[in-house]
Amino acid sequence: MKRTHLYAYHKEHGKIVDFGGFAMPVWFEGVFPEHHAVRNAVGIFDTSHMGRAMAEGPDAERFLNYMVTNNVAALEPMNGLYTVMCNPRGGIVDDLIVYKLAADRFFIVYNASNREKDFAWFKGHSEGFDVSLRDVSDEVAMVAVQGPRAEETLQKICSEPVSEIGRFELAQVKLCGFDALMARTGYTGEDGFEFFLLDTPLGSPEKALEVWNALLEAGEEFGIKPCGLGARDSLRLEAGLCLYGNDIDDETNPLEARLRWVVKFKKPGGFIGREALLKVREEGVKRTRVGIMMEERGIPRHGYEIWDGDERIGVVTSGGLSPTLGVGIAMGYVPPAYRKLGTSVKIKIRNRLAKGKIVKSHPFYDESKYGWKRDRK
Amino acid sequence: MSEAYKIPDGLYYTEEHEWVKKLEDGTVLVGVSDYAQKQLHEIVYVELPETGSEVSQMDSIGAVESVKAVSDMFAPVSGTIVEVNEALLDSPELINEDPYGEGWIAKIEPTDLDADLTKLMDAEAYRAHVAAQAH
Numbered sequence: 001m002k003r004t005h006l007y008a009y010h011k012e013h014g015k016i017v018d019f020g021g022f023a024m025p026v027w028f029e030g031v032f033p034e035h036h037a038v039r040n041a042v043g044i045f046d047t048s049h050m051g052r053a054m055a056e057g058p059d060a061e062r063f064l065n066y067m068v069t070n071n072v073a074a075l076e077p078m079n080g081l082y083t084v085m086c087n088p089r090g091g092i093v094d095d096l097i098v099y100k101l102a103a104d105r106f107f108i109v110y111n112a113s114n115r116e117k118d119f120a121w122f123k124g125h126s127e128g129f130d131v132s133l134r135d136v137s138d139e140v141a142m143v144a145v146q147g148p149r150a151e152e153t154l155q156k157i158c159s160e161p162v163s164e165i166g167r168f169e170l171a172q173v174k175l176c177g178f179d180a181l182m183a184r185t186g187y188t189g190e191d192g193f194e195f196f197l198l199d200t201p202l203g204s205p206e207k208a209l210e211v212w213n214a215l216l217e218a219g220e221e222f223g224i225k226p227c228g229l230g231a232r233d234s235l236r237l238e239a240g241l242c243l244y245g246n247d248i249d250d251e252t253n254p255l256e257a258r259l260r261w262v263v264k265f266k267k268p269g270g271f272i273g274r275e276a277l278l279k280v281r282e283e284g285v286k287r288t289r290v291g292i293m294m295e296e297r298g299i300p301r302h303g304y305e306i307w308d309g310d311e312r313i314g315v316v317t318s319g320g321l322s323p324t325l326g327v328g329i330a331m332g333y334v335p336p337a338y339r340k341l342g343t344s345v346k347i348k349i350r351n352r353l354a355k356g357k358i359v360k361s362h363p364f365y366d367e368s369k370y371g372w373k374r375d376r377k
Numbered sequence: 378m379s380e381a382y383k384i385p386d387g388l389y390y391t392e393e394h395e396w397v398k399k400l401e402d403g404t405v406l407v408g409v410s411d412y413a414q415k416q417l418h419e420i421v422y423v424e425l426p427e428t429g430s431e432v433s434q435m436d437s438i439g440a441v442e443s444v445k446a447v448s449d450m451f452a453p454v455s456g457t458i459v460e461v462n463e464a465l466l467d468s469p470e471l472i473n474e475d476p477y478g479e480g481w482i483a484k485i486e487p488t489d490l491d492a493d494l495t496k497l498m499d500a501e502a503y504r505a506h507v508a509a510q511a512h
Binding site: 015026027030031032230233234297298299301320321323350 | 418419421422424440442443444445447466
């Protein structure tokens with residue numbers, strides 16, 4: 001199994017599992033306490049298993065804009081955007097964040113499970129563009145600091161005023177004196193940051209360990225917890241965020257995945273998959289991603305069938321018990337006729353059909369009580 | 378992380394980490410082992426078998442679920458389910474807290490206990506089984 005910069009910490013304090021070939025902590029204390037720490041205070045996640053690449057050169061912007069569906073040309077320097085990239089059939093190759101460092105320099109962050117696939121996909125399409133691509137995953141450590149106390153925690157070890165970094169903005173900072181890029185992004189639904197410790201090779205991870213431990217100390221007064229992949233998954237599910245490989249994949253298009261907002265059909269130059277997606281838009285989607293909340297006992301899981309009466313209408317792509325809401329929640333795909341909020345469906349859990357209903361899933365929780373929007377008046 | 382598991386003497390164990398405890402009235406209590414609950418970690422849901430149902434040894438009779446995983450529960454012996462631990466419906470974490478006590482799952486009136494027990498492990502054999510799984 002591959003290891004991240006913080007493996008030494010995980011091995012000592014966490015329960016290690018194989019996640020897409022990486023030895024990663026599924027939890028340290030437990031999914032529940034870690035989940036609640038992020039919703040109510042602050043938690044930190046090692047996300048150094050994710051893919052990170054640099055795209056540089058006069059054609060870097062034009063190249064990336066052709067690769068992804070969102071409009072990279074609209075980015076201001078030191079800003080990022082969430083997007084997907086598609087294959088010619090309109091299926092999603094991956095979802096990713098593209099940051100613009102300068103007019104000819106971009107930083108790309110993509111899924112751990114797609115590290116090889118994505119980099120090869122970029123490389124394979126770069127001919128004819130004056131762009132150089134560099135996989136920096138093993139030279140940059142990545143950590144997410146998430147939760148309502150993330151800003152206060154980070155400020156203690158950060159050289160720059162963290163509060164001035166807006167959502168999806170990027171800043172060049174020093175953390176414990178080390179060069180880092182800091183973005184106000186995350187995968188939990190909460191306010192928070194993801195930072196990239198530069199020049200931190202896998203072989204000499206001391207800087208990463210020092211910053212990680214400094215964060216634990218800085219956040220101690222707020223009840224900070226190191227968090228594993230278990231809480232990362234339960235938090236993103238509650239926030240209604242897609243997991244690549246579960247909710248989206250090469251056979252799923254962004255329109256049915258309800259990621260229409262990241263597809264910019266009118267941007268100049270086009271993009272891979274545009275024609276296929278235009279056809280989908282014209283003909284209408286055959287299925288759509290929905291949120292389901294259980295009304296009976298039972299926990300929906302990935303792969304469980306969704307039923308209406310005696311008809312099987314779809315499949316759960318992500319599911320679990322929501323630690324915040326205390327009930328089973330799921331995302332899955334059903335025909336568009338079932339999209340209406342409140343529609344009754346059933347989930348086949350082992351040998352019985354348990355009642356659920358279609359709910360708002362982005363996020364599942366009440367945004368006046370949880371998530372990054374709650375503090376906005 | 379501590380990898381020590383409680384494996385009491387006097388119980389019988391399956392390879393799938395259920396335990397069987399003989400009671401004086403001829404019935405048996407069944408549950409899942411300390412190893413099983415530690416592997417699952419925070420147990421959030423238990424699907425209990427139905428009282429009165431007849432089960433054969435190693436039939437799937439329910440499930441124990443954590444946030445991350447679902448673990449099928451198998452009948453360690455054949456017989457009739459005469460009682461289930463309904464406290465687990467509201468407090469599934471009892472299995473984490475006390476897997477061999479308050480976390481029991483069902484009571485079975487066995488049909489051929491002696492024959493079934495020969496197919497199970499005693500504590501010593503089960504300790505070796507768990508040690509082999511942990512590595």
